[in-house]
Amino acid sequence: MKKYDWITLVYVGGYHLGLAFFLPLYFYFYTPSLFLILSMVGLVFACGIGITAGYHRCYSHPTYKAHPIIETILLFFGNLATQGSALRWAYEHRMHHAHVDSDRDPYSINKGFWHAHVLWLFKARPEIDEKVISDLRRNPLVVFQHKHYVPLLILQQILTILFFGWLSQDLLGSFVFCYLLRSFLSHHTTWFINSLAHSWGEQNFSKEHSAVDNFIISLLTYGEGYHNYHHTFANDYRNGINWYHYDPTKWLIFVLSKLGLASNLRRMNSEKIQFQLILEHKKELLKNLKQSLYDSKEDLIDRVHKQADALTKTLEDFIQKGKRYKEIGRDLKEMKNLLKREIRTLKSKLKFEWRNWDNLSDYIYKLKKLA
Numbered sequence: 326m327k328k329y330d331w332i333t334l335v336y337v338g339g340y341h342l343g344l345a346f347f348l349p350l351y352f353y354f355y356t357p358s359l360f361l362i363l364s365m366v367g368l369v370f371a372c373g374i375g376i377t378a379g380y381h382r383c384y385s386h387p388t389y390k391a392h393p394i395i396e397t398i399l400l401f402f403g404n405l406a407t408q409g410s411a412l413r414w415a416y417e418h419r420m421h422h423a424h425v426d427s428d429r430d431p432y433s434i435n436k437g438f439w440h441a442h443v444l445w446l447f448k449a450r451p452e453i454d455e456k457v458i459s460d461l462r463r464n465p466l467v468v469f470q471h472k473h474y475v476p477l478l479i480l481q482q483i484l485t486i487l488f489f490g491w492l493s494q495d496l497l498g499s500f501v502f503c504y505l506l507r508s509f510l511s512h513h514t515t516w517f518i519n520s521l522a523h524s525w526g527e528q529n530f531s532k533e534h535s536a537v538d539n540f541i542i543s544l545l546t547y548g549e550g551y552h553n554y555h556h557t558f559a560n561d562y563r564n565g566i567n568w569y570h571y572d573p574t575k576w577l578i579f580v581l582s583k584l585g586l587a588s589n590l591r592r593m594n595s596e597k598i599q600f601q602l603i604l605e606h607k608k609e610l611l612k613n614l615k616q617s618l619y620d621s622k623e624d625l626i627d628r629v630h631k632q633a634d635a636l637t638k639t640l641e642d643f644i645q646k647g648k649r650y651k652e653i654g655r656d657l658k659e660m661k662n663l664l665k666r667e668i669r670t671l672k673s674k675l676k677f678e679w680r681n682w683d684n685l686s687d688y689i690y691k692l693k694k695l696a
């Protein structure tokens with residue numbers, strides 16, 4: 326078996342060298358027009374979205390269904406991003422999720438930051454295991470792109486340079502900014518998801534894998550920086566679950582669904598997320614306390630258990646009452662009203678218990694800092 330993927334190595338290495346040579350040279354003789362810079366930014370963003378909304382959230386994890394027109398646009402820009410076909414990308418990404426951090430993870434962070442970031446691309450890649458992507462084999466658009474990936478890519482790259490060169494009347498500028506620099510920015514922002522989003526940030530939802538949540542990475546990766554959440558609940562079309570989380574891919578999918586261009590949006594229900602949070606935080610607090618030397622640690626351990634149980638119980642009651650409310654018919658108006666009041670009370674209780682839980686967590690972390 327081959328050891329290295331020479332074509333990828335020469336291509337990626339080649340355009341990096343080309344950029345290092347042509348970019349300073351260009352700046353020495355010329356100044357790029359604002360149009361050229363904006364075109365490059367637009368292309369980087371479109372390629373990024375092609376990968377996140379297309380390759381990742383539509384194909385690797387089918388978290389929603391895109392209209393064929395949207396699929397075609399996403400595949401067009403995904404192709405231009407030069408990261409292989411959606412089929413191969415999805416295969417490798419599914420392997421990454423199924424075997425994260427192990428030897429079978431193609432871009433395992435345990436093999437080092439640079440391996441996860443880019444070096445894994447230069448190793449000879451194994452054959453696609455058809456069982457893993459059998460659903461995608463039934464998608465004619467994905468199969469077409471996979472079959473014609475290279476000629477399509479060459480054509481797209483040439484046409485992109487010529488098109489923006491013609492619009493800006495600056496062919497060299499188009500080559501430097503809309504091809505070389507765009508490729509560089511587009512590649513590294515995606516690669517950050519495999520390197521930085523597995524090494525720099527917080528693990529709120531699970532510590533069973535190396536993925537982390539980091540707002541700054543989200544800014545660079547079109548919302549993919551909430552990677553700890555994503556690895557914990559990969560079937561959610563969102564990566565940033567709160568409305569204020571910067572996740573343009575999620576916003577795009579949501580808007581497309583409102584326009585009738587995307588459907589079957591999958592999202593993890595909020596209660597399941599809360600259960601996971603309680604479980605994870607409880608584990609973390611107990612671990613901290615067990616390693617500590619505080620005199621009153623037994624009392625605190627007891628409080629962690631009691632407050633976690635109370636929170637879980639209230640959450641369960643809240644879910645039960647909500648289910649019951651939906652089940653009973655409209656004719657039982659009084660019972661419905663009674664349940665509505667109980668649900669409202671439980672909601673306040675839940676908020677109160679979450680606040681208490683956060684206070685207890687803060688207190689334990691402060692003790693740790695003082696120790």
Ligand SMILES: [Zn+2]
Pocket residue numbers: 421518519523536552556
């Ligand atoms: Zn990952």
Ligand SMILES: [Zn+2]
Pocket residue numbers: 381385386418422555559
């Ligand atoms: Zn994923």
